[in-house]
Amino acid sequence: MPQSVVRPAVPLLALIIAGCVIAAIGNGIRTSFGLFTLPLSADLGLSREGWGMAMAIQNLAWGIAQPFAGAFADRVGTGRTIALGAAVYALGLLLMVVSPNASIMALTAGVITGVGIAICSFSVVMAAFGRAVPMEKRSLIFGVATAASSFGQFAFAPITQGFINAFGWQSALIYLAMALLLIIPLSYALRGRSENTTGQADLPFMQALARAWGYGSYRLLVIGFFVCGFHLAFINVHMPAYLVQCGLSPEVGSWTIAVIGLFNIVGSLLSGYLGGRLPKQILLATIYFLRAVAIGLFLLIPVSEVTAYAFAAAMGLLWLSTVPLTAGLVAMFFGARYMGMLYGVAFFSHQLGSFTGVWLGGFVYDLTGSYSLVWYLGIMLGLGSAALHLPINERTAPNFALKPA
Secondary structure (H helix, E strand, O other): OOOOOOOOOOOHHHHHHHHHHHHHHHHHHHOOHHHHHHHHHHHHOOOHHHHHHHHHHHHHHHHHHHHHHHHHHHHHOHHHHHHHHHHHHHHHHHHHHOOOOHHHHHHHHHHHHHHHHHHOOHHHHHHHHHHHOOHHHHHHHHHHHHHHHHHHHHHHHHHHHHHHHHHOHHHHHHHHHHHHOOHHHHHHHHOOOOOOOOOEOOOOHHHHHHHHHOOHHHHHHHHHHHHHHHHHHHHHHHHHHHHHHOOOOHHHHHHHHHHHHHHHHHHHHHHHHHHOOOOHHHHHHHHHHHHHHHHHHHHHOOOOHHHHHHHHHHHHHHOOOHHHHHHHHHHHHHOOOOHHHHHHHHHHHHHHHHHHHHHHHHHHHHHHOOOHHHHHHHHHHHHHHHHHHOOOOOOOOOOOOEOOO
């Protein structure tokens, strides 16, 4: 199938830099939410499950909105979409400041913030990259975008913890909302939308999704991505509190999240590089298998600062390294025209996993006083996802979205 590469409205380098900064800000702030678990819960009297539910709803709202955000960006333009998302995202953080209980927090931190994250997420940014970059370079550029989002995690974790320590969690959220508004002027560089290639049909949302879902390799990719979300969301939200439970300081928790982000820069770039040279499905299977091994070793060895940082470094190498490979497979299966929407569908599965991981972590902790059962489940899911990716066929989906002869 012909692959569309649309000349961007601004120089390609400017588009990539702006997109990377947007990804760094948006993801950096989102991955800092776990640092609010203890101070916010203590101040508002929330149970661990109550706060976990708000974060779970955020991930679910993000996942539900992502395919529609991608389709919206495909049709009306990436720049407009991202600017709108940044405004909604910032509004959600500001409303969190005045949320008095778990029910309101589920609306503000959950629904509103989750929708805002979806509309300006790095998934939308990667759709802009996908239409502007030749297919043979997409995995590498997707890796660069993912590495940029990881740098945001590395940068914002200690900054957010410093804000919380110095000014309190309410003021910290206000400062983070102000940082999100920087995305709006940056979004101008990503203006433009996907166009059809010659002979490619302009399919309605449900028809395009139905044809894509009929491709077995896409189904396996979507199902396997659930596990990625489970791992990331559980560790991101509950790891700081878990380390405190093990006798370490909150600062160790914040630096653990930062170390994950730092090492994920390397992991994402390496994943993007290797994705252009080795079978993507084999690389994905390897990543999920190694995650299971890393979690198993972390549970076997007594927790200390050294083991916490070592685990963070290992998971960082494997953290978002799945994203350039998964996005690269979606682009290979279906081309750039429908990437925003169909990667969004895969990401919905990812966010279902995120919802499950965050909520189950809080539920199991309140029920048993321990996170052990969720850690063990993470090992089993990692092994299962590794097996699911092995049969994926790395080739263009036959006759997808082509006009009848």
